[in-house]
Amino acid sequence: MSTDGSTGSSAEEWAAVKPGDVLAVFDADKAVAVWTEAAERLWGYSSDQVLHSPAKGLLSPGAPEVARVFAGSPWSGRVRIRCCDGREASADLRVTPLDADGAGWLVWRPSVFGRPGFDQGAGDALFHHSPISLVIWDRELRCVWFNDSVHNQNIYTSEMELGGYVTDVIRAPHPEFLERAMERVFRDGVPLVGYELWPTGARVPDRYYHVALIRLDGADGRPLGVCSVAVPASIGQQGGRLRLLNEAKSRIGTDLDPLVTSQRLAETAVPNLADYVTIDLVQAVPLDKEPLRRLKSTGTSIPGFYRAAAASIHDDLRESLWARGTPVYVPPASPFTTVLKNRRSYFEPVLDTSPGTWLDNDPDRAQVIRQTGMHSLMIVPLQARGATLGIAVFVRSQNPVPFSRADLALAEELAARAALIIDNALRYTRERTTALAIQRALMPHHLSGGSTVEVATRYLPADTHAGVGGDWLDVIQLSDARVALVVGDVIGHGINAAVTMGRLRATTRALSKLELPPVELLRLTDELAVDIARDCSEGGTSTPSAFGATCLYGVYDPKSQRCTMSSAGHPPPAIVFPDGSVDFVEVPPGAPVGVGLGSFESTEVELPDSSVIALYSDGLIEMDHDIDRGLQRLRTALASPFSSLNNLCTSVVDTLAPDGPVDDDITLLLARTHPAADY
CATH class of the missing domain: 3.60.40.10 (PPM-type phosphatase domain)
Structure with missing residues (x-):
């Protein structure tokens, strides 16, 4: 597209838009609907001064380009604008209709595109043909811009449109988790890299995406919104696993309370690795609890563990039969006791709930599995210094992708790191309790x-x-x-x-x-x-x-x-x-x-x-x-x-x-x- 007032196709315009170039969005009534920090710097008006006001007031009244701006087709060129202090100035603007019916206009400024020496094909590949989707969300987490690649990824609705709220346009079993992640990134400013998102109805392991969330800040440091970048799993899978291990390294081990350490392990793995995680220890970590050997067995189960931690994609922990700090009962012959005895992980990517399995002797757990849709299971021993401290249980329910061997290796790595910290915490807890007892006695x-x-x-x-x-x-x-x-x-x-x-x-x-x-x-x-x-x-x-x-x-x-x-x-x-x-x-x-x-x-x-x-x-x-x-x-x-x-x-x-x-x-x-x- 030229800068002399010529027009081009809408697809070409969208391909050329860069997030940092967006100035404003005008609605169908030619009023200002979105006003960015870049627009504030250009015109001098704050968003409170111009939102919902006539867009024509931003242009010089006598400028011949006014009619072209709202003609209904893409337009590019130099136009006279009216600034906040009353003076007039020249600006190179591009205006792109949001659709053919004149439902609104996107106003933006050209940057590197069109500069001498820049390969336009590279820009088109990134914004039009790339497998990477880019979406910009405003402060209220409503979409204000996206590239064409969103139409090639089934994590978005088929009719992706500007103004849509994140949970309305994302096709995932639990879009509210992405919503919470965006709110945290917008609030804290810390990028989130490698978030895993599965489209609704996904059936094969390679049909999920790694999503990166980055806060967009203005020149004055104030946050403008969040940019999301979605990459197919085949491209970003290894990075997501490294990110999860790095997160575990930073979160696990900062506290010498075994319950806190266990809970951080569980929360680190949810939802990026599993939908539900429990950490069950073989001894009573809360030292004032009754020892396991004094608890009575039921007709089908024995008290095998104490629940140290639990995390779930559901806030109510509907998958959990036992609260933290209480005994966990298991059948004498079950994967849980087998892992504890053999000190090897149990891997069941497709959980068999048919008659004749170990679940026959565990009716309560079988009922929860059916109610919550659990379909994939990993049980990993927690081992440190030659001792088995307990087990970590990883389950998928809403995430339709079964666990893979790579997932098992990741779970074992997380468990190994956490087990050493938990063992340190247990040793510290025992020593501190003994020292306190001596101190109080003396x-x-x-x-x-x-x-x-x-x-x-x-x-x-x-x-x-x-x-x-x-x-x-x-x-x-x-x-x-x-x-x-x-x-x-x-x-x-x-x-x-x-x-x-x-x-x-x-x-x-x-x-x-x-x-x-x-x-x-x-x-x-x-x-x-x-x-x-x-x-x-x-x-x-x-x-x-x-x-x-x-x-x-x-x-x-x-x-x-x-x-x-x-x-x-x-x-x-x-x-x-x-x-x-x-x-x-x-x-x-x-x-x-x-x-x-x-x-x-x-x-x-x-x-x-x-x-x-x-x-x-x-x-x-x-x-x-x-x-x-x-x-x-x-x-x-x-x-x-x-x-x-x-x-x-x-x-x-x-x-x-x-x-x-x-x-x-x-x-x-x-x-x-x-x-x-x-x-």
């Missing part, structure tokens, strides 16, 4: 300062990958109504840290009964910790870090209203005075106990009646890895008005601790001095 269950001080405490164990730490606290009543206050933090996490905590707490409690000054008590604790470490190490060599811990030990004397404190590398205590002011006590920080240096100093601070002593572990002040900022936040929290010591304790932890998981144990001990009595 921590005091009831603390009292007698008539001398009122106490309130809080302890939050770490719940991230590092595991439970070795924080402890103690309140010990001494002679003459004196009270010892202790907070410590063992270096490290896990079971060893919890056991070390118990030993050090017992040591400080025993030494406190000797009425030792804080400096002397920490010195002896340091020596004993080194001895314990030497006894436990191989070859009798000392390994101080094995029993290293920070500790702050203080003794409050109500007669003198003074508190003497010594620190073994622990954060400074805070004092809340009766007037509401907060100060941190400058206690000389010695080395942690267990290092063997044994050099400590003490500080004495005077405390008026109703003062509050705050001892804590570093987990409370190192949320953002900035100790100074953490101390300032603690000062602000302690200075807040409070009705009771318990309320203040809760308020401080809620203010400083994050809503999500914590990386380190959090320990807080508050002690409020009572008015002096006669001693």
